[in-house]
Amino acid sequence: MEKLHYERLQETLYHEVMDNGLQVYVLPKPAFLKTYATFATQYGSVDNHFKVAGGEETTVPDGIAHFLEHKMFEEPEGDIFATFASNGASANAFTSFDQTVYLFSATENIEQNLSTLVDFVQRPYFTDENVEKEKGIIGQEINMYADNPDWRVYFGLIEAMYATHPVHIDIAGTIESISTITKETLYTCYNSFYHPSNMLLFIVGGVDPEKVFELIRNNQKGKSYEKQGEITRIFDPEPEEVASKHVESRLAVSIPKMMFGFKEKVDGLTGEAAVRRDLTTKLMLDLLFGSSTALYQKLYDEELISDSFGHEFNSSPQYAFSAIGGDTKDPGLLLERIKEEVGLILEKGFAAKDFERARKKKIGGFLRMLNSPESIAHEFTRYQFRGGDLFEVLPLYESITLDEVNARLHDHVDWEQLAVSLVVSP
Amino acid sequence: MTNNGFQHGSAAGIRIHVLPTKAFKTFAISLYAGVPLEESTVTSTALVPFVLRRGTASYPETTEFRERLEELYGAGFGFDIYKRGDYQIVQFRMDTINDSFVQSKESLLGESFAFLGEVLTRPLLEDGSFRASYVATERETIRKKLESIVNDKIRYAAERCIEEMCRKEPYRLHPLGQRADLDGITPESLYQSYNSWLNGATLDLYVVGDTTPEEVEKLVVAHFGRARHSESVPYVSNFTPVTVTEVRTVEERLDVNQGKLNMGLRTSITYKDDSYAAALMYNGILGGYPHSKLFVNVREKESLAYYASSRYDGHKGIGTIQSGIESQNYGKAVDIIRKQLDELKAGNISELELSQTKAMIRNLLSEIQDSAFEMISFDFNRQLSGKDRTAQELMDQVDSLGAAEVKAAADTFELDTIYFLTGKEE
Numbered sequence: 001m002e003k004l005h006y007e008r009l010q011e012t013l014y015h016e017v018m019d020n021g022l023q024v025y026v027l028p029k030p031a032f033l034k035t036y037a038t039f040a041t042q043y044g045s046v047d048n049h050f051k052v053a054g055g056e057e058t059t060v061p062d063g064i065a066h067f068l069e070h071k072m073f074e075e076p077e078g079d080i081f082a083t084f085a086s087n088g089a090s091a092n093a094f095t096s097f098d099q100t101v102y103l104f105s106a107t108e109n110i111e112q113n114l115s116t117l118v119d120f121v122q123r124p125y126f127t128d129e130n131v132e133k134e135k136g137i138i139g140q141e142i143n144m145y146a147d148n149p150d151w152r153v154y155f156g157l158i159e160a161m162y163a164t165h166p167v168h169i170d171i172a173g174t175i176e177s178i179s180t181i182t183k184e185t186l187y188t189c190y191n192s193f194y195h196p197s198n199m200l201l202f203i204v205g206g207v208d209p210e211k212v213f214e215l216i217r218n219n220q221k222g223k224s225y226e227k228q229g230e231i232t233r234i235f236d237p238e239p240e241e242v243a244s245k246h247v248e249s250r251l252a253v254s255i256p257k258m259m260f261g262f263k264e265k266v267d268g269l270t271g272e273a274a275v276r277r278d279l280t281t282k283l284m285l286d287l288l289f290g291s292s293t294a295l296y297q298k299l300y301d302e303e304l305i306s307d308s309f310g311h312e313f314n315s316s317p318q319y320a321f322s323a324i325g326g327d328t329k330d331p332g333l334l335l336e337r338i339k340e341e342v343g344l345i346l347e348k349g350f351a352a353k354d355f356e357r358a359r360k361k362k363i364g365g366f367l368r369m370l371n372s373p374e375s376i377a378h379e380f381t382r383y384q385f386r387g388g389d390l391f392e393v394l395p396l397y398e399s400i401t402l403d404e405v406n407a408r409l410h411d412h413v414d415w416e417q418l419a420v421s422l423v424v425s426p
Numbered sequence: 427m428t429n430n431g432f433q434h435g436s437a438a439g440i441r442i443h444v445l446p447t448k449a450f451k452t453f454a455i456s457l458y459a460g461v462p463l464e465e466s467t468v469t470s471t472a473l474v475p476f477v478l479r480r481g482t483a484s485y486p487e488t489t490e491f492r493e494r495l496e497e498l499y500g501a502g503f504g505f506d507i508y509k510r511g512d513y514q515i516v517q518f519r520m521d522t523i524n525d526s527f528v529q530s531k532e533s534l535l536g537e538s539f540a541f542l543g544e545v546l547t548r549p550l551l552e553d554g555s556f557r558a559s560y561v562a563t564e565r566e567t568i569r570k571k572l573e574s575i576v577n578d579k580i581r582y583a584a585e586r587c588i589e590e591m592c593r594k595e596p597y598r599l600h601p602l603g604q605r606a607d608l609d610g611i612t613p614e615s616l617y618q619s620y621n622s623w624l625n626g627a628t629l630d631l632y633v634v635g636d637t638t639p640e641e642v643e644k645l646v647v648a649h650f651g652r653a654r655h656s657e658s659v660p661y662v663s664n665f666t667p668v669t670v671t672e673v674r675t676v677e678e679r680l681d682v683n684q685g686k687l688n689m690g691l692r693t694s695i696t697y698k699d700d701s702y703a704a705a706l707m708y709n710g711i712l713g714g715y716p717h718s719k720l721f722v723n724v725r726e727k728e729s730l731a732y733y734a735s736s737r738y739d740g741h742k743g744i745g746t747i748q749s750g751i752e753s754q755n756y757g758k759a760v761d762i763i764r765k766q767l768d769e770l771k772a773g774n775i776s777e778l779e780l781s782q783t784k785a786m787i788r789n790l791l792s793e794i795q796d797s798a799f800e801m802i803s804f805d806f807n808r809q810l811s812g813k814d815r816t817a818q819e820l821m822d823q824v825d826s827l828g829a830a831e832v833k834a835a836a837d838t839f840e841l842d843t844i845y846f847l848t849g850k851e852e
Contacts, residue, residue, distance in 0.1 A: 008527070010451075031449035032796045034789075079726060081716035086778070088785030091716070107792035108785075136729030143684040144732055144750050147579050252681040254573040292492030300488075301563060306570055327574060357496045364499030364523050371450050373796070426681060 001213055006391045009370060013391065014209035020225045021197025023384070024216050026209040027376060035205030036105045036373040037114060039121050040381045042200075043193035044098040045171040046233075046316075052192050053229025060189055061180045062166070063173015066095040067138060068186055072102065072121060074130050080120045089113040097167055098316055099385060101378070110207060111215055118201065118219055124190045126183035135178055142172050149423045153257040156247045156421030157323055161263040163243035164236040167319050195228040196220065200381050204373040235318055240265055242419040250426040257423040258334065259325035262412055268317045271387035272396075277408075278315055279362075279393065280400055281322070284408045285311045287350050287358050288342065289324055295341045304334045316386075322412065331422055342413060349406040363397050432632075432805050433639045437646045439654040440629040443805055444639040445798075451527055453535045453635035454798035455520040457542060458806055459627040460661060463514040463596045469568075469603025470611055470619035475505045475516050476564035477616065481550035481557065498537055499523045499530070507601045510810055511696075511741035512664060514601055516627075518542060519799070524636055535637060536645060543649025546624070556613040556620075565608045572605050576680070579847065583686035584748055587845035590676045591690035597742060628658045630809055634798035661810050665743060667694035670840040677846045685753035686847040689763065690746055693838045697740035698813035703823035704835035709738035710783035711832065712770060713747060717782050719766040720747065728762060730755050741810065745839055753848040760844065767841060773833035780829060787824050791817045 002015040014026040045065050051057040072093070073080045084091040089106035102121050106113045145151045155170055162168035172178075203212055242263050269277055289296060289311045299305045308326035315321075328334045369375045376390070383390040432443040440457075461471060485491040495501050502521035507514070522538040523530075550557055576582045585600070592598045611619075631650075633642050670692050695705040713720035713736030724734035734749040751759045769775075794800040794817055808814055 010527075031447075034793045034796050079716070079722075081721075082778075082782065085715060085717040085782035085786055088789040090786065090789060105789075105793065107789050133729050137725055137732055140684065140730075140750055140752070141732035143752075144580075146683045149577050251577075253577045255570060257577075292489055292496055294489060297487075297489050301559070303563065303566055306567060327570065357493060361496040361500030363528065364501065367451050367499070367523050367527050368502065368521055371452060371798070 001210065004391070008394060009391060011370070011391065014213070016213050018196060018217065018220045020220055021195070022216075022220060023200045024213065025200070025202045025380065026207060026212050027202075027204040028207055028209055029205050029373065032206045032373065034105055034107045034373065035110045035203060035207055036103070036377055037117055037201070037203045038101050038103045038377040038381060039117050039201050040099050040101040040199060040385075041193050042098065042198050042385045043100055043189070044096050045169060046097050046166040047193065048166050048169070049234040050192060051232045051234065053232075055192075057234065058188060058192070060185055061173065062169045062177040063138075063171070064181055064185060064189055065100055066172050067134065067178055067181050068189055069093050069095045069100050069102075070134050070138060071126055071131065071186060072124065074125055075120060075123065076125055080116065083116050084113065087112050087116065089116075091117075095171055097171070099381070101381065103377070105374075110205075111211075114203070114212070114215060115219060118216065121194070122223060124187065124194075126186045128183055131181065131183050131186065135181075138172060138178055139175050142170075142175055145170070145172065147251070149251050149253050149257050152249050152251060153259045153325070153421050153423045154323060156249055156423070157259045157261055157419060158321070160244045160247040160419035160421055161242045161261070161321055162319065163239055165238045165319055166235070167316075192231060196225055197228055198231065200384055202377045202381055204376050238266065238318070242417060244419065246420045246422075248422045248424060251423050253423055253425050255327045255329055256331050256425075257326070258328050258331040258420065259323050260335065260418060260420040261322040261324055262414060263417045263419060264320040264412065266318055267320070270317055272392075274315065274317070274386055275383065275388035275393070276396055276400070278313060279396055280404055280408045281313045281412060283358055283362060283400065284405050284412065285313060285322060285324070286361070287354060287405065288345065288409070290358065295345070298341065299334065299337060302337070304328055304330060304337060331420075335420065339415070346410065346413060349409065350402065352402055355402045355405060359397060359400070363394065366393055366397070435639055435643055436657070437643050438650045439657050440631050440646055440650055441658050441809070442639070442642055442646055443630065443632045443802075444637065444642045445634045445801060446636065446638055447634060448636050450635060450798050451524055452798070453520075453522045453524060453538065453633060453637065454802065455522070455538060455542065456632040456799065456802045456806075457518040457546065458630040458632075459516045459623070460510070460513045460810070461623060461627045463509055463512050463599055465596065465599060465604075467619065467623075468514055468599050468601075469607035470616055471514055471516065471623055472507050472601065472603040473561075473564060473568060473608075473611060473616060474620050474623055475507065475518070476567060477556050477560050478545050478549050479505065480560040480564065482544045483548040483550060484544060486550045494541065498534055498541070499528055501534070501538055501541070503541075509597060509599075509601050512596055513661065513810070518545070535635070535641075539645040539649045547650060547652050549620070551617075555617045558613045561611070561613045561616055565611060568602055569605055569608055572600065572602055579680070579682055579684075579686055580748070580750070583688045583845060583847045584746065586678065586847070587688035587690050587746065587843060588744075590674070590845055591744070591843040625654045625656065628661055629654070630658070630806060632802040632805070634801060661812065663696070663698060663811065665696050667743065668692045668842075670842045673841050673844060675844045675846070677848065679848055679850050682847065682849050684750045685756060685849070687749045687751055687756065687759055688746065688845045688847075689841060690744060690843040690845070691839045692842045693743050693745060693835075693840075695740070695835060695838050696743045697807060697811040700823075701831075701835060702740055703820060704827055704831045705738055705740065705838075706787055707780075707783055707824060707827055707832045708770060708835040708839065709736055709745060710787055711775060711779050712736045712766060715783070715786050717779070719769065720749070720763065723762055723766060724749060724759060728758070730759050730762070734763075741807075756846060756848070764841070767839070770836040771833070773829055773836075775829040775832055780827070780832070784824055784827075788821050791821050
């Protein structure tokens, strides 16, 4: 058991790697009654073409990682939700571009609930019948998202940017793509990506770390895993330029929704370099489009944007893009005004006092995040899978310079790399 | 349980509730202002906080206002407007970093109080009234918010169902008010509304963090001293049970992929009743969780939906059911849902359903104490209902219930309205 103490954050993290390669982290929060645990695999919607050392190259249907997440909850003796409920645990799961996370939150029977979490994820049970049944449920989930304009405008933007990289494929797939999923394809994906060496267990709450490690050690000893070779994820080459500069979809909305963003060139960054780039970019976007900026206030007073206007930055070693926007009555005019105003900022760069204030805001936001066991678990796992460390974010923020942010601004804002997505009323 | 650990007092006409704790990295501050929900005031009351967040005497420009928050290490500031029973509640929230985690020259708790006090009591005035441009822009903001409810079909269907069910009561009103009222509001009329709102509302101020009641009281006197001339009047419940004579069905057509099926139920049980615990159990067994009757029968057995759940609002004495389905499955879904309601009325409740639901409710109530704002919210419900019952007492009551008591609660729930949002006919 390795002990990592972060004095400034007043947090102590415990870490151990199991013999089979499973990474386990425990963050005790003695003042908390509840325990929150996530069991994550580095496997998401983009991993649709891969090869495990010694195996064959495989391509699987779109939406299968998410389908697999749904099917994990079914056990020979029934639904695992019932087992969690009997022990007072609230369980759930989600699938993103690059990970699948199973989780529970509970205030009692923690050891029992931890065993249930680890056991159900390590015990796949797929039958022809239960796979067919799930297609109806996920079909309704897909239809639900199809009616959601925020989702449509966001995915429209990624589709506009990426021609080949599977990040542009909806996480749930389509009704057609999931219709081809069988229990055999599910087992193929399961066996490739759910090996303990590809997974991370994070536990935060009122727990004793040594007891937790003891429990997980014994649990894993009872299961036999053969050593797994490296997983190679295969991505077809992605063109540098955006696939389409402008996309539109139609839904019953009261006012158009617009998102725009810049597609970056692939840089393959990982580890601290990737984290630093991400933090710098987010600071830069906040200085450009944050709600305290002069630009934001002008556009708000011109009634071109509303409180829904926001921005984010999403990245992996194979893709990186910003997504900016919200509701607007005049997408064309808004984009024109943004080009004008951002053009002026590009000439001058950001001011030192604005930079310092934005940095303070980010540091405060980071510290506030540490009040939430859920956010800690999710963010920590996300950082680890990228080779970074969530608890080193504070000194990183402090070391970022104004020059770096200004350089990032010029690097990121490349109008040739701009794509725009709209949702308008039919 | 420690979530009855609030210490209560009052100053400057404001009721003060303080929970000293070192469990969090922030100070959580909430100010609730409640007035009766009435057609004549609902829109102006909703508009007030939107104008207050634009500027104050010391920070007249919105950019200055927001920059100030960023200087306080990105202090979280926001407000919500909602209905609780027949009251319209405005809740201001601040979440500020505890100074010990940053090198701050100012006391961040003191500065946050200074800020919030100024927002509430020293708005920007021009010629003895609110700045006209702020009123005009925020009127548009509310108009757009009201119009955009239809964009989120799940929320739209839920709100339409309530609106139809309560069409003869103030509760039909949206907490943001009515679009038709907006044009008639002037800077002068709104300033008058603000003054009567501030003097008439019941004000409750909460702080959770590393502080003391004495410190908070001093801060309230210093920064809210001019808030009002009179003491806050306690909330009064004027709940009268509604008898359902027949089930009313409302169908609405919009351009949607998925049909939204919502139901509204009436019950005579409210938050202040001793049978509140039984109503919580009823809702939990019906559709509060993934082990509940609705999830198991509508989703898992029949694959009709991705979501199928129920909620119980103890302040208004209503239950709601929501699901997203293929429009052609409407009849089948309604039958299955009504069958679950009948099962509960017939007392067909298993020991397992009882024990699982108890464990889940116990967990929910225990988890409250791990979140500052959840603790605040729980205590505010006590202020609102006048019922002094700790989370532990509620838990004990839930634990003591059997199938007979849940059946008795089921007998008070009557289906009132079925609302169905479906696609346009081809």
